[in-house]
Amino acid sequence: MSQACEQLKLENQLCFPLYAASRLTTKLYGPLLKPLDITYPQYLVLLVLWEQKEISVKEIGARLFLESNTLTPLLKRLEQKKFIVRMRSTQDERTVIVSLTSRGEKLKDEAETIPLHIHNLFSQSAFEKSELVTFQNNLKKLLDMLRQEIDS
Amino acid sequence: MSQACEQLKLENQLCFPLYAASRLTTKLYGPLLKPLDITYPQYLVLLVLWEQKEISVKEIGARLFLESNTLTPLLKRLEQKKFIVRMRSTQDERTVIVSLTSRGEKLKDEAETIPLHIHNLFSQSAFEKSELVTFQNNLKKLLDMLRQEIDS
DNA sequence: TAAATTTACATCGCGCACGATTTAATCTTT
DNA sequence: AAAGATTAAATCGTGCGCGATGTAAATTTA
Numbered sequence: 001m002s003q004a005c006e007q008l009k010l011e012n013q014l015c016f017p018l019y020a021a022s023r024l025t026t027k028l029y030g031p032l033l034k035p036l037d038i039t040y041p042q043y044l045v046l047l048v049l050w051e052q053k054e055i056s057v058k059e060i061g062a063r064l065f066l067e068s069n070t071l072t073p074l075l076k077r078l079e080q081k082k083f084i085v086r087m088r089s090t091q092d093e094r095t096v097i098v099s100l101t102s103r104g105e106k107l108k109d110e111a112e113t114i115p116l117h118i119h120n121l122f123s124q125s126a127f128e129k130s131e132l133v134t135f136q137n138n139l140k141k142l143l144d145m146l147r148q149e150i151d152s
Numbered sequence: 153m154s155q156a157c158e159q160l161k162l163e164n165q166l167c168f169p170l171y172a173a174s175r176l177t178t179k180l181y182g183p184l185l186k187p188l189d190i191t192y193p194q195y196l197v198l199l200v201l202w203e204q205k206e207i208s209v210k211e212i213g214a215r216l217f218l219e220s221n222t223l224t225p226l227l228k229r230l231e232q233k234k235f236i237v238r239m240r241s242t243q244d245e246r247t248v249i250v251s252l253t254s255r256g257e258k259l260k261d262e263a264e265t266i267p268l269h270i271h272n273l274f275s276q277s278a279f280e281k282s283e284l285v286t287f288q289n290n291l292k293k294l295l296d297m298l299r300q301e302i303d304s
Numbered sequence: 305t306a307a308a309t310t311t312a313c314a315t316c317g318c319g320c321a322c323g324a325t326t327t328a329a330t331c332t333t334t
Numbered sequence: 335a336a337a338g339a340t341t342a343a344a345t346c347g348t349g350c351g352c353g354a355t356g357t358a359a360a361t362t363t364a
Contacts (some may be wrong), residue, residue: 007267022174115159146176
């Protein structure tokens with residue numbers, strides 16, 4: 001079988017396991033996020049807001065690699081659930097500033113056990129601690145590379 | 153700042169870079185797949201079919217970690233584009249057998265340059281070959297772990 | 305063999321993702 | 335300051351993903 005053909009096999013692809021692992025990871029968060037009444041992408045937005053409780057849509061997008069076409073509806077849903085408020089900046093009317101409500105701030109306390117839960121799953125697994133660090137670094141490196149590649 | 157709080161930072165998460173890298177990777181395939189008139193998930197299904205040109209929906213799902221709620225509409229779209237046909241098994245009327253049309257088989261030739269394109273991007277990047285192998289192995293390991301965790 | 309269970313796929317509803325376009329505000333240029 | 339370009343969000347349409355449920359066929363159990 002030709003080299004080109006061999007590389008068309010699912011097994012030999014880098015991108016498929018990335019795609020599958022990402023989806024299964026999101027699924028893993030499901031039961032942890034359900035009690036908080038948020039989805040995984042909503043959780044990511046909240047992670048950003050828990051670090052910086054007032055931030056523009058643009059900046060959230062820069063952190064999560066998402067744009068307004070995805071964020072606007074998602075943020076509206078978070079606003080409906082009273083976790084955030086959105087308002088136009090007075091300095092620049094184009095900009096929408098997203099900020100946490102007190103309810104949104106409180107949610108952080110409930111969310112604090114989530115990283116621990118996830119961490120426990122990994123420590124119970126066949127992953128060595130050092131291996132995990134390498135893996136995480138490689139993921140970041142890949143992300144950097146992809147970012148460059150897509151911007152160009 | 154508390155340990156729990158520190159782990160809520162985006163930077164320290166394993167899952168976010170996984171999520172972001174997966175999305176950006178899909179985006180990277182976009183320009184390569186557009187000429188073939190298929191999406192990335194459709195490409196994955198075709199990868200399976202190019203390995204085994206007759207296969208049930210169930211088996212495709214097992215390979216890609218997808219279920220009929222995702223696959224059925226996707227396969228219908230591939231059928232509309234005349235790349236595949238779907239028919240009920242005569243042995244077991246519950247089972248739907250998916251098979252390539254000649255057009256779907258021909259598409260494989262056009263797709264053969266895709267892995268090369270992707271490979272080139274990596275070889276131009278800061279990724280060492282050995283590093284890449286390690287990374288790929290870790291991804292598979294993660295996928296195995298997630299699979300186990302979700303089944304349980 | 306009739307009833308209960310399991311299996312394979314389909315359907316439904318909702319929430320992302322994202323390319324493409326629109327709208328309104330701001331900035332730049334002349 | 336008016337015209338043109340840029341920017342930030344919003345909107346629109348399409349295609350996933352997936353939990354929950356439905357349907358019909360096959361298998362198991364009673």
